[in-house]
Amino acid sequence: MEPAIVGLGIHPFGRHPNLSGRQMAVKAVHDALASAGIQWSDVQFAFGGSVDGDQPDTLVSDLGLTGLQFVNVSNGCATGGSALSLAITMIESGTYDLGIVIGFDKHPAGAFNAKPSDYGIGDWYGETGLMLTTQFFATKIQRYLHDHNMDKAILAKVAEKAFRNGALNENAWRRKPLSFDEIENAPMISDPLTQYMFCSPGEGAVALVVARGDKARQYTDRPVFMKSVSNVTRRFGSFEVFSPWLSPERGSVPTTDAAKRAFELAGVSPSEIQVAQIQDTESGAEIMHMAETGLCEHGEQAAMINAGETEITGRLPINTDGGCLANGEPIGASGLRQIYENALQLRGDAGARQVPNDPQVGFTHVYGAPGISACTVMSR
């Protein structure tokens, strides 16, 4: 039986000037423990991720010095996905029965400013203004729209949906719906993407209690099972953030590799997915990742989105909690927010944004620098 998520905790995303990252993390952990009906002293292992918050394993001084194994995880925007995949592997290996995954962050306002030397790139790349995630996403979608002959109006449609869903999510940062025109006519950040088409670095925390599948019902009457987790790095020929050069020989992308592996391991086909959370660092990313994950064909996205198929009430609801666009991106917590949302949806606990007709199978996807992706298939 697959490992299960048996406890859920979240600290609202957004800006919280009077709270530290660790305070948000402790709140999320306490909520997750309470929802599983356990104490911190019951937890056998932890994986934690945070980039600009405190070092995760130091949380034990607030949570309790119980001697548990606690490993810090750092994998860019895929940090949450990576932490979860390690926790699932730990359960599957039989090493432990009960653990927790914690993700939190507190980023300063404005775009991320990574250091070239951390990525094996010369200082010139940052000094001359090329070391920006925003440029990568803009050039990738620019080429994608060109290759698939897609109208860029679809970018505003994706953001419009994100803010509409975010308005239904009490834990989201951006809770005000924005019109197509407001998004389309906002200041241009990097062609073809305007201000409201990008997510912002933010703050927040998520904690998830994971348990052996055959013991899951000891902790909750509604466990959600992790049918698969995958975690890959890029292969030659993909187009990644912070690339001074690309090969003219185009190859498979990490999102495609990770999704394919997750579907294969789960024995589930993309057409069986009833709710999906996919990395929407900007609205173009949602469009490209829809096809890269195999949830649709390349070039098919505009028709699907225009027909409402990715809405909460559609055939394939995507980013039902508002995604990164409405929640912002506290890196450590972001991937775990997707798991949290899918768990709510599969348990039928998503309230005003609940996907109708009792969804049974969900999918999550994160993508991060410098070219990694983690995916999951989840079921009731």
Added chain:
Amino acid sequence: MNGTPIDDTLFTWPDESPQLIGARCTNCGTVTFPQQSSCPKCAGTELSRHLLAREGVIWSWTIQGFRPKEPYIGPAEFTPYGVAYVDLGDVIVEGRLTEGDPSKLAIGMPVELEIVPFETEQAGTNWLTYAFSPTGPAPDQGGVA
């Protein structure tokens, strides 16, 4: 033009016809920019210095619309600039564009390498960097630019 390359491994200088300096894997032919000592495709460790073509076409582009945070060292007063991936045949290279007007840029547009001054707030510096400059319209653009 007087000045010092912001990084002396990037392009031939001084040179009347400067070129970007890449590396070519002697095993599989993969070309990298800047130079690398091992090949990301075949993991080979024998790469030779390889000068890149001066002319290519825009593979994709965008405009940097806000002043980047550090480690960017450009002037405090910000002017948006173009950024492109340029297909030089055996490698696609990222660089700044001399053109920052989005209405004058398109995928497929021919460009050529230029060495340009890179202004900063630092007193006494005279940096040079590389950029790509459009030389004509994109094939499907019907004479714009």
